[in-house]
Structure formats: C-alpha cells, structure tokens
Amino acid sequence: MLNTSHGFVPWDDSHHPNLSVSNGQPDGRWLFINSNNTPRIARLDLTTFRTAEIIEIPNSGGNHASPFLTEGSEYALASTRFGVPIPQKDVPINTYKENFKGTISFVKIDPKVGTMSLAFQILVPSIDYDLGHCGKGPSKDWCFFTSYNSEKAHTLLEINASKNDKDFVTALNWKAAEKCVAEGKGKTWTAPYAHNTYSDETHTATSEILKKQVVMEQKDCPGMMYYVPVAKSPHGMDVDSTGEYFVAGGKLAAQITAYSYTKLLKAIEEKKFAGDFDGVQILDYAAVMAGEVKKPCLGPLHTEFDGKGYGYTSCFVSSEVVKWKIGTWEVVDRMPTYYSLGHLMIPGGNTAKPWGKYLLAMNKITKDRYLPTGPELAQAAQLIDISGEKMEMLSDFPTIGEPHYAQGLLATVIKDKQVKIFELEKNKHPFAALNEKDSKVVREGNIVHVYLTMIRSHFGPDNIEGIQVGDTVYFHVTNLEQDWDIPHGFALLGSNTSELLVLPGETATIKWIAEAPGVFPFYCTDFCSALHQEMQGYIRVSPKGTNTPVSFSTGKK
Amino acid sequence: MHKNSRWLIFLSVGLIFLAFLFPLWDIAIFAPQYPEGLFLQIWINKMGGDLRNVNILNHYIGMKAITPESIPELKFMPMIAIGLIISGGIVGFLNKRPLTIAWVVLFTLIAVAGLADFYKWEYDYGHDLSPDAPIKIPGMHYQPPFIGSQTLLNISAYSYPGIGGYALIASISLAYIAAFGHLVFKRKSHSKGQPPS
Numbered sequence: 001m002l003n004t005s006h007g008f009v010p011w012d013d014s015h016h017p018n019l020s021v022s023n024g025q026p027d028g029r030w031l032f033i034n035s036n037n038t039p040r041i042a043r044l045d046l047t048t049f050r051t052a053e054i055i056e057i058p059n060s061g062g063n064h065a066s067p068f069l070t071e072g073s074e075y076a077l078a079s080t081r082f083g084v085p086i087p088q089k090d091v092p093i094n095t096y097k098e099n100f101k102g103t104i105s106f107v108k109i110d111p112k113v114g115t116m117s118l119a120f121q122i123l124v125p126s127i128d129y130d131l132g133h134c135g136k137g138p139s140k141d142w143c144f145f146t147s148y149n150s151e152k153a154h155t156l157l158e159i160n161a162s163k164n165d166k167d168f169v170t171a172l173n174w175k176a177a178e179k180c181v182a183e184g185k186g187k188t189w190t191a192p193y194a195h196n197t198y199s200d201e202t203h204t205a206t207s208e209i210l211k212k213q214v215v216m217e218q219k220d221c222p223g224m225m226y227y228v229p230v231a232k233s234p235h236g237m238d239v240d241s242t243g244e245y246f247v248a249g250g251k252l253a254a255q256i257t258a259y260s261y262t263k264l265l266k267a268i269e270e271k272k273f274a275g276d277f278d279g280v281q282i283l284d285y286a287a288v289m290a291g292e293v294k295k296p297c298l299g300p301l302h303t304e305f306d307g308k309g310y311g312y313t314s315c316f317v318s319s320e321v322v323k324w325k326i327g328t329w330e331v332v333d334r335m336p337t338y339y340s341l342g343h344l345m346i347p348g349g350n351t352a353k354p355w356g357k358y359l360l361a362m363n364k365i366t367k368d369r370y371l372p373t374g375p376e377l378a379q380a381a382q383l384i385d386i387s388g389e390k391m392e393m394l395s396d397f398p399t400i401g402e403p404h405y406a407q408g409l410l411a412t413v414i415k416d417k418q419v420k421i422f423e424l425e426k427n428k429h430p431f432a433a434l435n436e437k438d439s440k441v442v443r444e445g446n447i448v449h450v451y452l453t454m455i456r457s458h459f460g461p462d463n464i465e466g467i468q469v470g471d472t473v474y475f476h477v478t479n480l481e482q483d484w485d486i487p488h489g490f491a492l493l494g495s496n497t498s499e500l501l502v503l504p505g506e507t508a509t510i511k512w513i514a515e516a517p518g519v520f521p522f523y524c525t526d527f528c529s530a531l532h533q534e535m536q537g538y539i540r541v542s543p544k545g546t547n548t549p550v551s552f553s554t555g556k557k
Numbered sequence: 558m559h560k561n562s563r564w565l566i567f568l569s570v571g572l573i574f575l576a577f578l579f580p581l582w583d584i585a586i587f588a589p590q591y592p593e594g595l596f597l598q599i600w601i602n603k604m605g606g607d608l609r610n611v612n613i614l615n616h617y618i619g620m621k622a623i624t625p626e627s628i629p630e631l632k633f634m635p636m637i638a639i640g641l642i643i644s645g646g647i648v649g650f651l652n653k654r655p656l657t658i659a660w661v662v663l664f665t666l667i668a669v670a671g672l673a674d675f676y677k678w679e680y681d682y683g684h685d686l687s688p689d690a691p692i693k694i695p696g697m698h699y700q701p702p703f704i705g706s707q708t709l710l711n712i713s714a715y716s717y718p719g720i721g722g723y724a725l726i727a728s729i730s731l732a733y734i735a736a737f738g739h740l741v742f743k744r745k746s747h748s749k750g751q752p753p754s
Contacts, residue, residue, distance in 0.1 A: 456613050483610045484593075530617065531691055 003207040004056050005192040009038045015064065015404040016131075020114070024071045024136035024243070024352030028413035030114045032067045032076050039063035041076055041107055043114055045200075047419045052198050055116045058191035058213055059086045059103050065129040065147075067107065070174060071140040071352075075119065077174065078105040079145050083126025083152070087191060096154035100126035103215070104145075104172065118193065120181045120214040124225070125278035126152060127168065128161070131236050131302075134174070136352045137243030139261040141175040144246045146234040150277065162252060166285070167234060168227040168277065169248055171264055180221035186214035200422060203429045203507045219279045226268065227277055229285040231255045236302035240311065240326060241352055245290055249300040249313060256300045256313055258329065260290035291329035296322045301342060302405075304349030306356030306386055312349075314341040314361065321361055321384065323391060335391040337382055340365040346386065347408030355410055359384040359391070362403030370398050379403055420484040422505030429507035431476035436460040441552045448473045448550075454488040454502065455480040456529045458554060459522070462537030466550030469543055471514045475500075475522075478507040489525030492539070499525045514541040565735035566649035566657060572728035573642050576601050577635070580719030582675070584701060586611065588712045598719060599675075602635045604628075618710075619690025620682060620699055630674060637667060645732075654736070661736040664729055676703055 002010045012035035019026040030052075031044040039057035044050060057063050061084030067076035083100035085091055091099045101123055108119040132145035150167045153160030180186075189212070196207045218225055231253030239246045245258045267287035274284045293300075299317030306312065310332070313322050319340050323333040342364045348354040361384060366377040378398035385392040424434050433439040433451035439460040442449045448471050453460040467473060477490045481504040491499040492512055500508045524535035542548040580598035587594050595614075598605040604625045612622040625631055641664060648660040683700025686693075699709050702716045718726065 456616075481613075483607075483613070534691075 001051060001054055001196045001198055001205045001207070003196055003209075004038050004040065004194045005058070005209060006038060012040065013037045014042075016066065016068075017405060017407045018067055018069050018076070019351075019407045019409060020073045020109070021069055021351060022072060024140070026348060026351055026407075026409040026413060027073075028409060028417065030073075030109075031407065032069065034063050034066040034078065036062055036064050036081065039066075039078070039080075041067045041078060041116065043109075043116055045114075046414050047417050048200065050198070052114070052200075053116055054194075054196045055107060055118065056193040056195070057105050057107075057118070058193040059121055059123075059189065059215065060084075060105065061086075061102075065132045065145050066105075068132045068134050068143060069109075070134045070143065071136045073109050073111070075174060076107040076109060076116070077132065077134065077143050077172075078107060079103070079124075079129035079132060079170075081128050081130065083128070083149075086123065087189065093154050096126065097152050100152075100154075102126045102129060104129070104170075106174070106177065115197070117195075118210075118213050120177075120186050120216060122172075122177060122221075122225070123215055123217045124170075125218075125280060128157075129170065130234070132170075133237055133239045133246070133350055135239055135243050135246070135261065136241075139239065139243040139246070141173055142261070142264075143172045143174055144237050144239065145170040145172070146230065146237040146248050148233040162233055165232050166229040167232055168282070169230045169234070169237065169246070169259065171226045171228055171283075173224050176224040177216070177221060180224060181214060181216055185220045186216035189213050189215045199428075200419075201426055201428045203422075203427065203432075204509075223268075225280055226264075227280050227282045228259060228264070228288050229274070229282065230257060236300075236314075238303040238305070238311075238350060240305045241307045241354055243352070245326060247303045247311060247313075249302055251299055251301060251316070254295060254298050254300065256293035256296050256303065256311075256324070258290045258293070258311075258326070259288045263290060264288050291327070293322075293324045293329045293331065296324060296331050297334075302344055304344055304346040304359070305354055306346055306349070307354035308356055312344060312346065312359055312386065314344040316340050316342060316364070319363075321359065321391065323386070333389070333391055335361075335384055335393065337361045337363055338369055338380055338396065339363055339367060343403060343405045345406040345408055347410065349408075355408075357385070357387045358394075358408075359386045360406060360408070362399070362406060364402065366398075369396065420504075421482050422503060424480065424482060424505045427478070427505060427507060429476070429478070431474070431509065432478045432507040433460070433476070434478065434480070436480065436554070439552070439554075441466070441550050443471075443550050446471050450475045450552075452477045452490075453480050454478065454490070454524065454535075456486070457524070457531035457535040459524075459535065459537045460554045461552035462554045463540075463556065464538070464552045465540040465542075466548050467514050467539060467541045468546065468548075469514055469517055469541060471541075473512045473514060473539070475510045475512065476507055477502050477510070479504050481505070486528060487526045488528050488535070490522065491525045492522040493520045501526055517541050517543050560652070562654075562657065562735040562738065563649050563652040565731050565738070566645060566652070566660075569728045569731040569735065570642050570645035570649060572724045572731070573638055573645070575724035576638055576721040579721035579724065580605065581721040581725070583715075583717055583719045585715040586712055587715075591712075600631075601638060601721065602631050604631070614712075615699070617690065617692050618697075618699060619687035619693070621685060621687070623682070628678075630678075634671070641667065657732075657736045661729075661732045664732055668725070668729055679703060 017033045020030040039060040043053040045052040060080045061082035064081035066078030080102040086101040104122045106119040127147045128149040130146045134143040149161035198205045230248045231250035233252040234248040235251040236249040247258045272284040272287040297315030297318045301314045303311045303313045321335045345360045361382040363380040366380045369380045381399045383395040439453045479502040502508045582599040584597040595607040648656045706715045
C-alpha cells in the first residue's frame with residue numbers, strides 16, 4: 001500500500017481529511033486524506049476505518065491543497081504547494097519564474113465502490129496552492145483554492161513571498177475542465193505513479209505503477225480558471241453551507257474576506273478583469289467580494305459554518321475562535337483558545353448541512369496546559385458548545401500529533417455499518433489456513449511458508465522444526481476467531497519488520513530471515529484472553545545443511 | 558366421540574410441524590465482556606447461534622466442545638416427530654377415544670423421555686470436565702439451567718423453551734383436551750325428541 005514511484009515510502013505528512021459526500025452531505029462511505037510530501041491521496045473505508053486505497057499524484061511538488069471533494073464526490077481535487085519543473089528536469093533553482101509549474105489534479109472517484117483514478121491534470125502557474133474547498137448548491141460546478149507566493153520566490157519565502165499586498169484565490173470550473181479534456185484538449189504525459197489497493201477478501205494489497213496521464217494546459221481551456229485577488233498570504237478557503245459564499249482567511253492581513261458566487265459569475269460575464277497572471281485572468285476584487293469581516297482577530301486561518309448563518313474562524317495569532325454573521329460580516333462572539341488555534345471543525349461544518357452543535361478547536365501550541373513531559377508535549381484540543389448565542393467551552397483535552405483539519409459526522413450515519421469480523425468463509429488469502437487442521441509448514445527451496453492459525457489461546461502449530469540458517473520464513477498468520485474485538489498479535493524474536501495485528505477472520509504475513517542456529521520464541525502481542533500470556537510457541541533453526549526434518553505440531557508431548 | 562376432538566387432534570398435529578420451523582429451546586449467556594450476549598438455539602435437528610464462541614469460552618473450564626454431528630438426538634428427534642404426526646393424523650381421522658388416549662400417552666412418554674434426555678445431556682456437559690482444563694475451581698460444575706436462569710462464575714445463563722418448544726407444549730395440551738376434555742367440559746344436553754317440560 002505504501003509503494004510509490006520512489007519505492008516504498010512508509011511515512012508521510014497528512015493534513016486534510018475529507019468525508020465522501022452525496023448532495024453535499026457526508027454519506028459515511030469513505031474518508032479521503034492527502035499526503036503532502038510524497039504526493040498521494042488515500043481512501044479509507046468507513047466500515048473498517050482502514051486504508052482501502054492509495055493513489056500517487058505525479059507531476060506534483062507537494063500535495064497540500066488536497067483532497068477536496070466535489071458536491072457529489074465525483075472528483076477529489078489536489079493542487080500543488082511547491083512549484084517544481086513539470087515534467088521534472090535539471091534547471092537552476094533561480095530559474096523558478098521560467099521553469100517551474102504547478103498542477104491541479106482531478107482524481108475520479110468511482111460512485112459505487114470508491115476506487116480512485118487520475119482522470120487528468122491541469123498545468124497552472126507556479127504559485128503555492130494552499131487550501132481549498134469545492135462549491136455546493138449553486139456553486140457545485142466550481143472549486144476554490146487559496147494561494148500564496150504570487151511573488152514566485154524561490155528562497156527565503158517568509159520574507160520574499162510576503163511582499164505583495166494581494167495574492168490569489170483560484171476559482172476553477174471543474175465541469176468546464178472536464179468538458180475541455182473530453183474534447184481532447186489534454187496531452188498524454190508519461191510520469192510514473194503508483195496505485196495501490198487493499199482487499200478485505202484476499203487480505204493483501206495490490207500495487208501497480210501506472211505510466212500515463214492526461215495533462216491539459218490552463219490556457220487551452222478558456223473560461224475554466226480565474227484568479228481573484230485576496231489579502232496577502234491567505235490560508236483557509238471555505239465555502240458556506242448555502243454554497244453562495246467562499247471565504248478566505250487572510251493569515252497575514254488580519255482580514256476575513258467573503259466572496260459571492262453570484263458576483264463571481266456576474267464579474268466573469270461582464271468581463272470585470274484586472275489584468276492577468278501568467279495567462280490566468282484576474283477578476284476585479286470589488287466585483288467579486290461580498291464582504292470583509294474587518295479586524296476580526298490576528299492571524300485568521302480557517303472557517304467552518306453552523307448552518308444557521310454564522311461562520312466561525314480560527315485565529316492563530318490572537319488564539320481565539322471568532323463567530324461572525326454572514327451578511328452583516330460583524331463579529332458577534334469570541335472564545336479564547338489555548339494556544340494558537342490552527343484548524344477548527346464543526347461536524348459537517350464544511351458541508352451543505354452542518355450538525356452545528358459543537359466545535360472542535362485544534363491548537364498548535366500547548367505550553368502549560370498539562371503536566372510537562374519534556375521538550376515534546378501533547379497537543380491541546382478544546383470542545384466548544386456553539387448551540388447557543390454565546391460559545392461555551394466544554395472540555396480541554398490532550399491529543400497526539402500536530403492536529404490539522406478534522407472531519408466529524410453524526411455517529412448514526414456510520415455506526416450500524418461497522419464491520420465486526422471478517423468472515424472466514426470469505427477469506428481468499430492464498431496462504432490462509434482456515435482451520436487448525438490445515439495449518440502446516442511447507443519448504444520450497446530455501447523459502448519456508450508457515451500456515452499458522454491463532455485461536456484462544458494457542459497457535460497452530462506452536463512447535464516448528466527443520467528451519468535452516470539462511471531460510472526466508474513467511475509466517476501467514478490467520479486469526480480463526482469469529483467474535484468481535486478478539487484480535488491476536490504475532491511477533492517473533494529478531495523480527496525486523498513489524499509485529500502483526502490480525503483481526504478476526506483475517507490473514508496477515510510477516511517475513512523473517514533465519515540468521516543463526518537456535519530456538520526462537522514467538523508469541524501473541526495483542527491481549528486476547530486470560531491465557532494470552534500462555535499464547536506462545538517456538539521455532540527451531542538448525543545450521544545450514546543439517547538434516548533436521550521439517551516438522552510442526554501443537555500439543556504434542 | 559365429538560367431532561371437535563378430531564379437530565383438536567389435527568390442530569395438535571399441526572403444531573408439531575412448528576417444531577421444524579422454530580428452535581425448541583433457547584439458551585442465552587451474558588457476561589461483563591459479552592454485553593451483547595451469546596445465544597444458542599436447540600432445534601429439532603441442529604444447533605444454531607454462537608456455538609463457536611461458546612465452545613471457545615468453555616474450553617478454558619474444560620467443558621467438551623459441542624459438535625452437533627456427535628449428538629444423535631438431532632438425527633432421531635425429527636423421525637420421532639414425523640412418527641407422531643403420522644400417527645396423530647390417523648388417530649384424528651379415526652377419532653376413537655381409546656386410540657386418542659393411547660396417542661396422548663405415547664406423546665407424553667416421548668416428551669418426558671426427551672426432557673429427561675435433555676437434562677442428562679446438560680448434566681454431562683456441565684460435569685464431564687477435562688482434567689487438563691486451564692481453570693479448575695474445586696466443587697464447581699457448569700451445568701446450564703434446565704429452565705430459568707443461573708449464574709455460573711462471571712456468566713449469567715438463561716434457558717427457556719423456544720417457539721418450537723412452546724408449540725409442542727400447546728400441542729400436547731390440545732391432545733389432552735381432545736382425549737379427556739369430555740370429563741371436564743359438560744356436553745350440551747341433547748333435547749331432541751323430548752317434549753318440553
């Protein structure tokens with residue numbers, strides 16, 4: 001699952017989960033999330049809460065403004081944070097302005113099973129696309145992204161990308177883009193990218209490297225994409241529940257700007273342009289702007305909506321949530337947070353129908369909130385009641401990992417769809433032993449396959465002999481339990497990959513190289529029963545060339 | 558014999574059919590770590606429910622695994638029931654009191670034998686513990702309740718007839734009414750041919 005065109009990349013930097021939606025409302029089927037560093041998008045299956053699929057995004061230098069779903073989950077859109085030469089080539093870094101580009105990728109989502117495919121990519125100017133959201137209701141055919149670095153700086157961005165008073169919001173008509181590509185306006189490029197899928201029937205992943213993608217230049221599809229000026233270096237781009245307003249958090253400008261979708265269309269129709277940037281037409285700011293929440297706070301970042309006419313914006317520098325009214329653009333309430341709030345989340349707060357009762361504030365700085373634990377601290381989160389006129393702080397609790405965006409939905413949407421066990425009858429793992437009687441050890445040259453079973457509270461087999469130094473041993477471990485919440489674990493002395501956590505009815509494989517003669521214990525690593533501690537076994541390794549026969553047993557005296 | 562008793566017997570026979578469609582006996586088990594419960598159903602010809610998980614739990618205390626293949630009752634109980642249905646049908650058709658009484662007595666003997674057999678199976682199941690059991694508690698046995706509820710260690714067990722079982726209880730009750738109802742319910746006096754007094 002972690003295979004990429006760069007090989008196996010077992011870590012990444014994820015920021016923005018997005019729930020699948022139908023008609024702009026979370027349908028509880030999948031959750032999509034980005035990887036910024038090695039550009040990827042993962043799809044999690046919300047019946048198992050596990051990753052079902054990962055697709056790599058080629059022609060991208062950092063997948064930050066991603067993934068943002070269209071109203072009916074037709075596409076997940078992914079825009080690039082770092083401009084790079086596209087396609088990659090060896091050029092001086094200071095030729096950024098001439099040679100660097102960005103892309104906006106359209107990842108198609110299969111409406112029935114959710115499978116992702118890279119439909120096409122748009123080649124766009126190399127500014128840093130930061131965040132985004134797609135429209136809904138009236139604006140459902142459009143997606144919006146904030147960006148910084150209209151200066152096209154390639155060094156010391158904190159100064160050099162903060163010079164212009166205005167940066168850009170991208171307004172992208174994804175339906176128009178889709179149409180242009182259907183008309184053949186894209187070209188086929190050949191950057192490799194990985195597509196990995198996981199099967200809950202074979203309990204294995206399949207990875208393929210794909211080599212073709214359709215890339216369309218922005219200029220080849222007129223009317224698809226516009227820039228709208230925005231107060232400098234904005235961050236969040238959020239669309240209110242009606243779909244009429246798209247709101248930019250003016251991170252460095254202490255200003256929240258709401259744009260009107262109706263005015264956007266009118267400005268395009270009346271050609272209210274204020275020049276162009278690398279061939280992208282810039283719309284007149286005043287013609288699209290609906291209102292500015294002036295001096296709301298310091299460092300406004302992200303906005304979520306309660307569906308009752310209010311926006312809630314996180315303010316990093318002044319450490320607070322500000323509640324403001326859509327239409328009058330007036331701040332009506334403030335709630336301090338501890339400290340330096342980044343993202344915030346109202347369940348469904350970015351969708352057409354928010355469950356606007358609670359708000360989760362995810363802070364970036366902890367300091368003295370909890371007992372000190374050395375230089376690295378837990379992160380602080382706060383739960384705020386927003387059902388009344390005044391916000392009310394309910395709970396302050398530690399979380400782990402720097403929090404980014406979050407998604408919430410009503411539990412009833414997914415609660416009854418949860419998988420409790422995997423049915424053994426449906427287990428199609430090629431090396432599964434589905435019954436203790438079928439457990440065995442099979443030698444093929446110097447490769448040994450152990451078909452191992454686990455059931456409370458023993459392994460089948462738990463005594464294995466006949467392994468020789470230099471053998472590669474694959475333990476194919478099947479959990480025979482068919483009861484909810486009875487996983488078993490598997491670990492073996494000297495195992496240098498990982499332990500296994502095997503869920504009921506599942507089979508998982510671990511590779512182990514027999515390095516030296518001896519007898520090595522293995523055991524269950526996930527507490528399973530009163531006799532979990534007794535759930536253990538041995539594997540005997542003999543010197544190479546000895547004639548200890550392959551044998552295996554459980555309970556033999 | 559009154560024609561009503563014939564229909565009572567037919568109804569009684571019909572109820573026996575229900576024993577093929579629904580479990581005879583239901584056993585439920587609850588424990589702190591099983592808030593959702595484990596359930597076993599004993600059918601006329603099979604065992605249903607969470608047999609696998611009950612067996613896993615029981616092996617810790619040395620109880621034998623329940624394997625439906627090794628319970629001969631599940632094979633011959635359906636044949637006995639079919640025998641009762643056929644004989645009941647004939648008895649109902651002939652509608653002669655001595656035959657009806659004989660059938661009721663046969664039915665009763667079978668029912669008593671069945672329940673005694675069930676009790677004995679439960680007794681063996683709860684008492685015949687493996688000497689290799691990981692958990693051995695002196696003096697403890699794990700016989701499930703015959704009917705009603707019982708607490709065994711951390712487990713509360715409940716045992717009651719299932720729909721099929723209730724159908725058989727109703728069936729035998731109707732058979733008794735067919736055979737002996739005339740002793741209880743007085744017939745309407747026949748006034749035909751008698752002048753009004």
